[in-house]
Structure formats: structure tokens, C-alpha cells
Amino acid sequence: MSTESDYFSNLHAFPEESALAPALAAADIQTWDWDPASSRMRWSARDGGRPGPATYQSFLGQLHPADRQRVVDAIEAALGGGQTLYVEYRSLPEAGTPRWFLLAGSPIRDRQGRVQRMVGICQDITDYHDAIARLRRRELRHSEAEALVHLGSWELDVRTGMAAWSDEEYRLLGYQPGAVRPSYQKFLDAVHPEDRATMVLEIERALQGDADLYRVEHRVALADGGERHVLQQGRVSFDAEGRPARLIGTTLDITHRVQAEKALQDSRAQWDHIMDFFEDAVYVVDLDDRVVRANRAFYELTGLTAETALGRSIMDIMHPHGEPVPCPVCQARQRRRDTLVTLEADHPDNRFGRPIEIMVRMIRGSDGEISAVLMALRDLTRTRATEDELRRLNAHIRLLMESAGEGIYGIDRQGRCTFINSAALRMLGLERDQVLGQPIQTLIRCETDGEAAAADDDALVFSVMASGRGGRSEAELLRRSDGECFPVEYSAYPTAENDQVTGAVVVFRDVTEARELNRRMDYLATHDALTGLVNRHAFEQRLRRALEASNRHGSEHVLCYLDLDQFKVVNDTCGHVAGDELLRQLSTLLHERIRHTDMLGRLGGDEFGVLLEDCQTGEALRIAQELARTVQEFRFMWENKTFSLGVSIGLAAIDRSTRDVGTALAQADAACYMAKEAGRNRIHLYQRDDVETAQRHGEMQWVSRLQEALAQDHFCLRYQIIEPTSGAAEGLHCEMLVALCNRGAEMIPPGAFLPAAERYNLMPAIDRWVVNAVLDWLQASPGVREQLALCSINLSGTSLSDEEFHGFLVRRIRASGVPAQMLCFEITETAAVTNLSAAIRLIRELKQLGCRFALDDFGSGMSSFGYLKELPVDYLKIDGAFVKDILNDPVDRAMVTAIRDIGHVMGIRTIAEFVESEAIRAVLQEIGVDYVQGYGVAWPQLLPPAGEPL
Incomplete structure (x- = not known):
């Protein structure tokens, strides 16, 4: 088993043992050897330093924590064979700041490629890092200085084409620093295309030695479409052979300077333009009286030009022959005094022969010292003409004031009268000398309800002067000289001079007659013209307020619905005149039988309503019995005939459970119906659990049925052909008829549901559906439009009086693109007469678009011919009651003939309805009726799908 000393004895000798040791020590380089298996490390010695780490x-x-992982990653990469070890790191300092080292090395492997050890060097590079940091700080200061003054620097090696730009140079050329590689071409790309040729020419001249230093102002085209103005300066360095080697220079941002110069030029141009706009001659002279600036009018006045006038003495121009005594203008100029001088046409110092006005004004600098004199000369010829015209205009205004029908007067700030016209004096009963110069408010302002009049400064005319804005009052009373007060419409407007209110003008009109007419019109709008009772509209308004009181306070009321029995007998026997007189007499009797807090109104032909406010049902039944007895005991006499009547009365309680006005009327109407069904001349109180009333409600189910049909589009259209009696081909003329498509595919004719729709105010919605359906079908059927001459659409009385429906109809026709002259709207005579003003208004409005109108059921009313003059219709549809029996009844034939004659006299064509046979058609053709319609002509047909022919 080998020992540690054996291992190190086998290592190669460290460099300090070799000849490289002095060189490595001089470069402050250590060598190291590392055995990954044992983790042992060996380091060469360092002069004066501590020994290297052993493991x-x-x-x-010993590594700085921020660099440790990076060193580990680099060593592992080298061990893995990916790359040579080369990494910089900081060591943990013994004192002061960390030092920087370069660690380099490579692994030594055996024949199988396994790492045996790793050797390398470690060099202290702290001084190098410090030098780099100092260099970067210097570059940063230089860059900040360039950015501060917007000055960039650049360099170009002419031989190699390599270039260098400072960060500010990048920015001035429109690039982000470092975003592109600097080059001569990139520089030219930044130059504005219109300035590029000039820039290239100057650089070429410098490269050829023609200019030691070149300076060029040019624009830089920015990426956002804007421009920057810069001053480009450059110098060329030449080599020993005289060839250009290097080009260095700077780029200065001069955008603000260029903009300031342009603004100054624009300001001067604007001054010249403004001065030239003046018709007065305006000129400036210096302190030596020389002209330094002048406008177009000056040159035109003097006959000079800028070349012959600027720099010339004003004395030579205005007084070419000299003058013994300086004129007033010259004196003011020489004495440096602001003044305004007027010279008449014959003044000896006026060389122009027409009246002039000359202004002299001193021009002072910021130090207050006079630097020049501004002068302006105005030709007063037009002004004098204007003054003459103003005098003529004032005379004309006085004439108009005296001719006006309104009263007009003026006052000053103190309220004293400055002028007054004859109409005002006439209405006030005063003389002019009684008013002029006097505080007019104290003379004419009326006391109100016996109290003293308000203070004068509370009057409208004084508030107008205080606010500076005109005002209007429709509740002012003025007093005549005899003390009587009268109402006026009163307007006041402030008068001003130099933006200061100097007084006011008052215009007033006596509205005594207009007020009375308005009161009468208001009365007619809410009362029945025949009986003087409130009409249905006013009655429903009062009923609505009673219902609101019930909801708020829990009060109880009762609504009575009265329907006369046997009234038709009087009409049929004696005519409508007798029927009208009966209604007037009976209305007076009924009104005497109700309490003074109750309201009696006429709701229809022979139908009345009584609203019993704060009334229990027991008391209401007693009053209803009294009313029934009054009608029953009443005897109406007409031309030796005596008639007795009855009345059916339905009662409905009004409390918090009553939903709305329509519900209350429907309940009372249903109860009245039950009274009639029970034998007439009876009284019936509406009960929610009443079986008979429930049956009546079954009829009212049409409301929900129709609402459902509108919501789910269950209606459909049929059409019926209308033919000319002459047989002439005029194109198809048809009438559109609405029907209800039942759930079982049964088609319900309009006669079954239109009465309920009219009763419960559903007709405007149904009419809208019909108009939309017809126009949509015509829009989608261009072939039918060529085939069709006239398409008639029925409008109900409730739609006729609905202003919103009017607007809808006009907008819908315009938007449809269907020719308006193809459309004809039919309204019944009864609806037209009941809503006469609305009918006339709608007819005129639609006829302006080109639409036509037909008056349906004509002849059913006694006043038919009388109202016909008021209604500008195109067709009269003769009531079918006169047509169906025309073969047997001479009276019917006479009526049809009369209608035909009056229609033709007025230029109105006639259409006969209910034509059931060829025989009836022949008689109508003989009479001269223009068109016929009915089952004998054509049965109603279901409207085909859009685009298919009729």
C-alpha cells in the first residue's frame, strides 16, 4: 500500500524547481496540482504569501461566495472533458477589498481516459481589474459629458473601413448604443435622404485634401418618422505618403437651435403677414427718423417699395417739399410722446387729400428706454361714410320701433327710461314726457295680490344687467296709467359699451287675449265639446291620481261606468242633432246628482264615467241608484216625440289591489256589460269571484292572447285586390289585412280581435307589426314592386293620436327604400274626426314623403262632408252600409252618388266596399265610382312568401 509521500514523490517537479520559477514569480503566478480522488492540492510557493490550501x-x-458556484461549474466542465479550465474569481479578503485571480488548468488522464489529476496555474489579476475599472469610469464620465451636451464622437479607419462611435453618437444617429456595428454605410443610412448627397460631397472633399476641417449641418431621419438636426464636424489624418488614413470628428445636436431659428423666422413672417392684413398703413422709424419696417398698406399709400423706403427719412417721404413749421405728427414723434392726430382732407399738412388719422406710439425695450417709434395712418373716408350710414340706420331703427306692435323701452343702469316707442306708451296709457328720464319700474310695475311690488332690483331687467345675459318672463304684470294691471310676455336684454353693461332694452307684449285663448284651448283639450264634461283623457288622468292616492294612503274610491240604454232609438228616429241635445240635457241632470268632490266625464258616444273619490261601495251603490233613477225619470222631447231611457251601470272598487287605470276601467266596463246582459237598466258591482264577470273576463283574455301573438309573431297578412271600374290597367291595387294565426293553424279574422285590441290600447303595437311586415315584404320583393301600383295599410284611431307612432312611421318608410308613392294609409272617418288635428298633421307629414291617404267608412257620420275639407286625402272608401243594399234602396244609391260627386269635385277618387256581386259592380260603374272592393271582386288571399308574385 503506497503512502502519501510515495504519491508526491511520483509527481513531476513543480515549476519553482525549474528554470521557469523566476518568471512565474515575477508574474505573480502560482502553480497547483490537485488529486480529485483524495482532494489533496499542492501549490507552489509565493513570496511573502501564505501557503496555498491543502485540499x-x-x-x-477561500472563494468569494458570489463566485464559488461559477468556479465549481468550470472545474466540473473541465473534468467532464468539455473544455479547458479558465475562470476568474475573487478570494475572501484577509483585509480590505477582495483580490481577483485567474485560475487555469487541464486534467491529466490515463490511457482509459480517466482523470488522474489536474494541474494548472493561478495568477493574481487584481491590478488588471482595477485598471479596467478605472478605464470604464473614465469612459462613463466621457459618455455622460457627451450626453449632457448632446455631442457624439466617432472615428473611421479609411484603409480598413473599421469605425467606432461613442454611445451619444449612436443615439444622435437614431440607434440604440451597440445595436448596430459602426460603419460608414450605417452613418449614411442615418442621414436624411435629401441631405445625403451634400454630406458625401463634403467628406469626399476632405479626403482629397481640399478642406482641413469640414462642417456640415444635416438632418437625421429617425425611426418614428421624425427628424433631428445635427452639426457634423470632421478632420482627416494622412499617412507619410499623403494618403488619407483616419477620419475623426464629432456630431452636435442643434435641433433646438434650428427650431428656435425657424420659430423666429415664422414669427417675423407672421408679423409681416399680420401687418399686411391691416388696411391701415403701419410703419416703424428709428430714433433718427429712418423707416426700418413697413406693411403693404404703407407702400400702397406712398407709392414706394421696400427698396426705396427702408432706411429713408420719414420726413422726406411725408414732407418731400419741406415745411415751415413741423406738423403735429412730427412734433409728437420728435418729443417722444404718444398721440393721436386727425387731419381733415383740407389740412395743409395732409398730402393725401382725404381725412386721415395718424397714431404715434413709442416702442420701449426691456429697460424702459425708447428704441423706436411705431406709427399708423388710417384713411377715415370709409369711417365717415360708415358714420353717415349709421345715422341713417338709427333713423331707420327709430322708424321700425315706432312701427312695431310690441312695446319697447330702454333704461340706464339706474333704471331711468332712455327711450320708449309709441306701442309701449299706448299699452301703458302714458305720454312720452311722463316716462323719459324717470325710473320706469316705479311707474308701470304692478302690485301682486294686493301686496306691494317687489323691490326694483328684484325685477328681471335689473337681474339681466347684473348677469350680462338676456332673460325672459311669461308671468309679468304691468300697470296702466288708470291703475289696471295686464299680463305681458316680457324679455330684457343688456346693452353694453366697451364690454361694460350700460343698461337694458325691454320688449313686452300684451298677452291678455292669448292667455284667454290658451285657457280656452286647455279647456277644450280636457272637456267634451258637446256636453262640457271632462273627456276620456282628463278622466283617466284624474283616475290615475286617485289610484296613486290609494297606493300611498290606502284610500278607497269607486269607479262607475254608465252606458245609456235605448239611446240609439233617438239617433235612428230623430237624427244625431236630437241625440246630441239629449246628451247635453242628460249630462246636466247627472252632474247635479253627484257630490261636488266627484267627477263626471263622457267616455264615448253614450258612455259616461263617474269617479267617486273617498267613497265606500255602499255609498257608491246609493249614488248609482240615484243616477239610474234620474235617467229613468228623464223624458226627452223632440218634435212632438217623447223618449224615455235607461242606463246600465257597472261599479268597480279602487284600492291598493287595483293594478292600474286600464284594470279599473276594464273591471267597471265588464260590470256594466253584465248589467246590460242581465236585462239593461241595472246596476252591477264588480266582484272578483263573480261567475258572470268571470265570463266577461273570458272576452278580455284577448289582451293576453294578442300580447302573446305580438311577442311570438303569430300574426299574418292577407291582401284583397281593389279594381278600377273602368277596367283600365293601372297596376295592382290591394289592401293589406291582418289576421291572427291560431295555435291550431286556424286563421282568425280581424273582426274577432280588433275590438278588444282597440278597447285595451293594443292597436298601436299591432299597427307597428303590420307596417314592419308590409315594408319588409316589399323590400324583399322587387318583382312585386314593379307589379304593384298601390298598397293600402290600415291605421287605427289610437295610432293616429300617438306622436311616437308618427315618428316611427316616417323613419321606417325612409329606411325601407320602398317608394313612398306606392303606400296608401287608410284611416276610418270616425278615427279621423275624433283625432282631427293629429290626423291632419300625420297626413301632411306623410304626403310630403309621397304617401297617399284614404278615408275609410266614409258617410257613416253626419258631419262627413264638413270635415272632408280639412282632410287632404286622396281616396274616399264609401261605407259598405250604403253599398250592399244599393240595388234595392234608392236612398243608399243617392248617398253613394253624392259621395262620388263631392269626391270628384274635390279631386278625390272613390272606392266602394262590400261589392258582393256583378250587379252591384255595374250600378257603381254607372254612377261613376272609381274603384270597387269586396267578395264579388276578389276574396282576401294569404300574402305569398317574399319574392313571389301576387
Whole structure:
């Protein structure tokens, strides 16, 4: 078994035992030998140093913790055969800072490639690292200095093409430091393409020796599309043979300087442009009276140019013949005094022959000293003409004020009247000398409800002067000279001079008649024109407030629904005039029988409603019985005929359980229906568990049924052809009819569900569905549009009075692209007359688009011809009641003839409905009716899919 001494005796001699020892010691290099199997290490001696570590573990213990793993990784890589060991590390310091060492070595292997040992060297390189650090610090300071002044440096070896750039040079050329390899080509790539040729030319001249130092300003094209302006300076070094060897230089960022110079040039150009814009002659003279600057108007006025005027004395220009006494302008300029001088056209110092105004202003520097004189000369010819025109305009305004129908007056800041027109004096009953110069508010402001008028400064006109903004009041009262007050619409506007409020102008209009007209219109909007009772709209508003009171306070009310019995007998026997008189008389009687807190309203033709507020059902039944007795005892006489009536009354309690106004009306209506079904002239109180009322509710199930149909698109369209009686080919004319497609595929005609839809306000939604369906079908059927001349769509009365529906209809037609002249909208006479203003408004609005209108069921009302003048329709659809018996009833034939005649006189075509046979068609053709429609012409057909012909 070999010993440790045997092992070391077999090692090669260490270098200190050889001739290399002095050289290694001089380079501060130690040699080392390591046996991985035993971990033993042997180190050569170091002068004055401590001996090397004896084991691998102790060697690692002397390494700086931050470098230890890196050294271990390098040794293991060398042992694995991947590479030679070469690693720098720091040692743990004995004192002070760590020292740096270079460890190098390689493994020695046996014939099988196994590592026997590892030998190498270790050199102290601390001084080298310190020198590198000092160099880097110097480079950093240099780089920071360059960055501070935006100055880059560069060098180019002309012979090899190698280049070097400082970090700031990289940045100035638009590169990140180190991002590209410096070269002459990369430098040229950074130069703006428009400046590149100039740059190359200057460098070539320098390389040829034509310039010792070249300086070129050029732009750098940046990656973001911007530009940088730089000053490039360079110098060429030549070798002994005179050939260019090296090119060095700097690059300075001069962007801010270039921008400042451009801003200065722009400022001067702007000044010149602004001065040239003035029509006044503006010029600047120095302290020696020489012209140093002038605008276009100056040159035009004097006939000079910049070449002949600048630097010339202003005295020679303005007074070429001299003057015995300096003019006022020259005196002001010589005395350095700001002034404004006006010279009339005949003034001896005015050489221009027209009135002028000359301004003299001193120009002072930052130290307050005068450096030049600014002068401006203005031609007053136009100003004088403007003043004359202003005087004429003021005279015209005074004439307009005196001609105005509104009262107009003005006041100053103290409220004193400065002017007043005749209309104001007439309305106030005052004379002009009573008002001018007086505080007008104390003269005309009216007291309110016996109390003293508010302080003057609370009046609108004073608040307008305080705020500087105009104002308007519609609740002002003014007092006449006789003490009577009258309402006015009152506007006030501040007057100002030099941005300071100087007073106000007041315009007022006597609105006594307008107020009365508005009051009358409001009354008509909420009351029935025939009976004077509140109408359905006002009644529902009051009912809504009662329902809100029930929800808030728990109060109870009762709604009565009255439907007259036998009223139709009076209408049929004596006519509508008699029926109207009956309703007026009966309305007065019923109104006398209710409490003063109750409301009686007319809800329909012969239907009334009574709202009994804060009333229990027992008291409501008593009042209902009193109303029924009043109607029953009432006798109506007309032309020696006497009529007695009855009334069916339905009652519905209103409390917190009542959902809404529609529910309350529906319950009362259902109870009234049950009263009629029970034999008429009866009273029925709505009960939630009432079997008979439940039956009535069965009819009301149409509401949910129709809502479901709208939600799930269960409606469908049919069309019925309308033919001309003449047989002329005008293209197809058809009417669109809506139907309900039942769950069992049964088609339900409109007559079965439209009354319920009208009763429960579902018609606007159904009308919207029809309009959308028709327009969608026409949009998708271009072939049908060529075939179709006119397509009629029915609109209900509730849609007619719905402003939102109006807007929907206009927008939908415009968006569809369907020609508007192809569309005809049908409204019934009853709906049109009931909503006359809305009907007229809608008709006019749609006719502007090109649409046409038909008045359906015409002739059913007594006032048909009277209202016809107001309605600009294109077609009259004669009520089928006159058509179906036209073969046997001469009165019906006369009615149809009359409608046809009046229609043709007014340029309106006529359409007869209910044409059931060829015989009826022949009579209508003989009378001259234009079109016919009915089962005898064509049965309604289901609308085909989009794109298929009718």
C-alpha cells in the first residue's frame, strides 16, 4: 500500500524547481496540482504569501461566495472533458477589498481516459481589474459629458473601413448604443435622404485634401418618422505618403437651435403677414427718423417699395417739399410722446387729400428706454361714410320701433327710461314726457295680490344687467296709467359699451287675449265639446291620481261606468242633432246628482264615467241608484216625440289591489256589460269571484292572447285586390289585412280581435307589426314592386293620436327604400274626426314623403262632408252600409252618388266596399265610382312568401 509521500514523490517537479520559477514569480503566478480522488492540492510557493490550501474543500472555502458556484461549474466542465479550465474569481479578503485571480488548468488522464489529476496555474489579476475599472469610469464620465451636451464622437479607419462611435453618437444617429456595428454605410443610412448627397460631397472633399476641417449641418431621419438636426464636424489624418488614413470628428445636436431659428423666422413672417392684413398703413422709424419696417398698406399709400423706403427719412417721404413749421405728427414723434392726430382732407399738412388719422406710439425695450417709434395712418373716408350710414340706420331703427306692435323701452343702469316707442306708451296709457328720464319700474310695475311690488332690483331687467345675459318672463304684470294691471310676455336684454353693461332694452307684449285663448284651448283639450264634461283623457288622468292616492294612503274610491240604454232609438228616429241635445240635457241632470268632490266625464258616444273619490261601495251603490233613477225619470222631447231611457251601470272598487287605470276601467266596463246582459237598466258591482264577470273576463283574455301573438309573431297578412271600374290597367291595387294565426293553424279574422285590441290600447303595437311586415315584404320583393301600383295599410284611431307612432312611421318608410308613392294609409272617418288635428298633421307629414291617404267608412257620420275639407286625402272608401243594399234602396244609391260627386269635385277618387256581386259592380260603374272592393271582386288571399308574385 503506497503512502502519501510515495504519491508526491511520483509527481513531476513543480515549476519553482525549474528554470521557469523566476518568471512565474515575477508574474505573480502560482502553480497547483490537485488529486480529485483524495482532494489533496499542492501549490507552489509565493513570496511573502501564505501557503496555498491543502485540499479542494479548503480552496473553495477561500472563494468569494458570489463566485464559488461559477468556479465549481468550470472545474466540473473541465473534468467532464468539455473544455479547458479558465475562470476568474475573487478570494475572501484577509483585509480590505477582495483580490481577483485567474485560475487555469487541464486534467491529466490515463490511457482509459480517466482523470488522474489536474494541474494548472493561478495568477493574481487584481491590478488588471482595477485598471479596467478605472478605464470604464473614465469612459462613463466621457459618455455622460457627451450626453449632457448632446455631442457624439466617432472615428473611421479609411484603409480598413473599421469605425467606432461613442454611445451619444449612436443615439444622435437614431440607434440604440451597440445595436448596430459602426460603419460608414450605417452613418449614411442615418442621414436624411435629401441631405445625403451634400454630406458625401463634403467628406469626399476632405479626403482629397481640399478642406482641413469640414462642417456640415444635416438632418437625421429617425425611426418614428421624425427628424433631428445635427452639426457634423470632421478632420482627416494622412499617412507619410499623403494618403488619407483616419477620419475623426464629432456630431452636435442643434435641433433646438434650428427650431428656435425657424420659430423666429415664422414669427417675423407672421408679423409681416399680420401687418399686411391691416388696411391701415403701419410703419416703424428709428430714433433718427429712418423707416426700418413697413406693411403693404404703407407702400400702397406712398407709392414706394421696400427698396426705396427702408432706411429713408420719414420726413422726406411725408414732407418731400419741406415745411415751415413741423406738423403735429412730427412734433409728437420728435418729443417722444404718444398721440393721436386727425387731419381733415383740407389740412395743409395732409398730402393725401382725404381725412386721415395718424397714431404715434413709442416702442420701449426691456429697460424702459425708447428704441423706436411705431406709427399708423388710417384713411377715415370709409369711417365717415360708415358714420353717415349709421345715422341713417338709427333713423331707420327709430322708424321700425315706432312701427312695431310690441312695446319697447330702454333704461340706464339706474333704471331711468332712455327711450320708449309709441306701442309701449299706448299699452301703458302714458305720454312720452311722463316716462323719459324717470325710473320706469316705479311707474308701470304692478302690485301682486294686493301686496306691494317687489323691490326694483328684484325685477328681471335689473337681474339681466347684473348677469350680462338676456332673460325672459311669461308671468309679468304691468300697470296702466288708470291703475289696471295686464299680463305681458316680457324679455330684457343688456346693452353694453366697451364690454361694460350700460343698461337694458325691454320688449313686452300684451298677452291678455292669448292667455284667454290658451285657457280656452286647455279647456277644450280636457272637456267634451258637446256636453262640457271632462273627456276620456282628463278622466283617466284624474283616475290615475286617485289610484296613486290609494297606493300611498290606502284610500278607497269607486269607479262607475254608465252606458245609456235605448239611446240609439233617438239617433235612428230623430237624427244625431236630437241625440246630441239629449246628451247635453242628460249630462246636466247627472252632474247635479253627484257630490261636488266627484267627477263626471263622457267616455264615448253614450258612455259616461263617474269617479267617486273617498267613497265606500255602499255609498257608491246609493249614488248609482240615484243616477239610474234620474235617467229613468228623464223624458226627452223632440218634435212632438217623447223618449224615455235607461242606463246600465257597472261599479268597480279602487284600492291598493287595483293594478292600474286600464284594470279599473276594464273591471267597471265588464260590470256594466253584465248589467246590460242581465236585462239593461241595472246596476252591477264588480266582484272578483263573480261567475258572470268571470265570463266577461273570458272576452278580455284577448289582451293576453294578442300580447302573446305580438311577442311570438303569430300574426299574418292577407291582401284583397281593389279594381278600377273602368277596367283600365293601372297596376295592382290591394289592401293589406291582418289576421291572427291560431295555435291550431286556424286563421282568425280581424273582426274577432280588433275590438278588444282597440278597447285595451293594443292597436298601436299591432299597427307597428303590420307596417314592419308590409315594408319588409316589399323590400324583399322587387318583382312585386314593379307589379304593384298601390298598397293600402290600415291605421287605427289610437295610432293616429300617438306622436311616437308618427315618428316611427316616417323613419321606417325612409329606411325601407320602398317608394313612398306606392303606400296608401287608410284611416276610418270616425278615427279621423275624433283625432282631427293629429290626423291632419300625420297626413301632411306623410304626403310630403309621397304617401297617399284614404278615408275609410266614409258617410257613416253626419258631419262627413264638413270635415272632408280639412282632410287632404286622396281616396274616399264609401261605407259598405250604403253599398250592399244599393240595388234595392234608392236612398243608399243617392248617398253613394253624392259621395262620388263631392269626391270628384274635390279631386278625390272613390272606392266602394262590400261589392258582393256583378250587379252591384255595374250600378257603381254607372254612377261613376272609381274603384270597387269586396267578395264579388276578389276574396282576401294569404300574402305569398317574399319574392313571389301576387
